[in-house]
Amino acid sequence: MSDTVSLAQSIVTMQAASTQQALSVEMLRQNAQADQALVAMLQQSAEQTQAALPAGQGTLVDLTV
Structure with a gap:
């Protein structure tokens, strides 16, 4: 009985x-997806910022001084 x-x-x-x-x-997996979304958002923001600079600025x- 005790074996059972x-x-x-x-x-x-x-x-x-x-x-x-499984929960872990x-x-x-969800944290990795959130990190990927954040990286994509930051990359898109950086690309938009670079595109907005006038010619010659920042070079x-x-x-x-």
Whole structure:
């Protein structure tokens, strides 16, 4: 009888660990997607900023100041 209870407890523990691991993987996946979206947004913003500069601006630095 105690072997059956032990086996049942072991199975429940393994299922709980499996569920926890699946949730952790999903959270990591969602974080990676959020990071990718942030990088894409920042890259797009940087490209728009570069496109908005007038010709010649930002190419030379005046060191005599």
